[in-house]
Amino acid sequence: MAIKPTIKNAGLSFRGSLTPIAKSKVKKIVQHHMAHQTWDIHDVHKFHRDSNGWAGIGYNFWIGFDGTIYQGRGFNVGAHVLNHNHYTLGVGYQGDFTKQKMTDAQLQAGAALNAWLVSECNLKASDIIGHKDLASTACPGKNFRMTELRNLVSGGKVSEPKPSNPTGDAFIRQVQTWLCNYGYKVEVDGLKGPETRKGIVKVYQNELNKQFGAGLAVDGIPGPKTYAAAVNVRRGAKGNLTRVLQALLYMSGHNPGPFDGAFGDGTEKAVRAFQKAKGLGADGIAGKNTWKALL
Ligand SMILES: [Zn+2]
Incomplete structure (x- = not known):
């Protein structure tokens, strides 16, 4: 056995x-x-x-x-x-x-x-x-x-596999792996550090450029232009902007559920909770004010 x-x-x-x-x-x-x-x-x-x-x-x-x-x-x-x-x-x-x-x-x-x-x-x-x-x-x-x-x-030489010493938080490691695959190298240490946040913001800026022609500098530093370029992301959305949203929600202490880039129940719930915590209208839609507070 x-x-x-x-x-x-x-x-x-x-x-x-x-x-x-x-x-x-x-x-x-x-x-x-x-x-x-x-x-x-x-x-x-x-x-x-x-x-x-x-x-x-x-x-x-x-x-x-x-x-x-x-x-x-x-x-x-x-x-x-x-x-x-x-x-x-x-x-x-x-x-x-x-x-x-x-x-x-x-x-x-x-x-x-x-x-x-x-x-x-x-x-x-x-x-x-x-x-x-x-x-x-x-x-x-x-x-x-x-x-x-x-x-x-x-040979019966099978041992319980040990995942290779993962450190930190599993969700953050997923975010960091995604950033690396996207092309922004960060250390996959599972820690909510400034480099990870910067990487997420870079993806955000790059996606706004790619999808909406926002013309932002992709520097990972949110400023007035980045805030102004925000688009509404809501239930049913799929893809990298939703992943950015899920990552930022998690970074701010609101777990959206799986890091899957699909805006469903978990993400909506986390958006509402975040909005409530920030004194924003809790409509569950990530619009300009919500993005600004997240970034
Ligand atoms: Zn096969």
């Missing part, structure tokens, strides 16, 4: 209901990369749900660069290899392993997860396969460490 590793709930909402898959029906565990260098589980979930029109993320489980294991569809029929989903589980890994390396943390987490799935479903290490073993694809990429993974599972 392998020990169940820690599997995080990513708080994903699926459209409609999922179909349970019995462990006795599972014959293979299929490994996938994202073929994308930065997407996190929320990006993948949104793509599968909103662009592909699926119920939500197609993978049963998902592993980030830092070795955190997330539940995707769990023990429900996945959508990861056409015509093979009814007897397989899919494990997705963050990254593009045709170009990037699979991290040590991902290998350890993948081994812990697969060892547990192998024992739960009464399989062998050789039942751990890659997407390309079932379909014509490069997935999970040439850098996927399949031999090491199978050896760890068959």
Whole structure:
């Protein structure tokens, strides 16, 4: 019996209901990369749900660069290899392993997860396969460490994965990772520091330039021009300006829920709470006054 590793709930909402898959029906565990260098589980979930029109993320489980294991569809029929989903589980890994390396943390987490799935479903290490073993694809990429993974599972040398010593606050680390991916390098230390705030403001200025032709200097320092260029951001908004809003709300002590760039209930609630705290009209819409107070 392998020990169940820690599997995080990513708080994903699926459209409609999922179909349970019995462990006795599972014959293979299929490994996938994202073929994308930065997407996190929320990006993948949104793509599968909103662009592909699926119920939500197609993978049963998902592993980030830092070795955190997330539940995707769990023990429900996945959508990861056409015509093979009814007897397989899919494990997705963050990254593009045709170009990037699979991290040590991902290998350890993948081994812990697969060892547990192998024992739960009464399989062998050789039942751990890659997407390309079932379909014509490069997935999970040439850098996927399949031999090491199978050896760890068959040798029973699997330990509870430790995410690589994350420090500080998880939400802030997500914000900082996003800033780095956006092109503004900051240290991913999980701390609400001035460089992080500056990076967020830079994204804000850059997005106002890109989306609205605001013509602002992208210096990370809010001034009269930046304040004046504010646009209304409200429920239903999606994208980087909403991420900026969520990051600034969190920095000011109002948790908007997931850092996903989608303006829903959590973000609206946080905007109202922030507005109330600042003595602004609590309409739940981030307009000029709210932005000014946040920046
Ligand atoms: Zn795949």
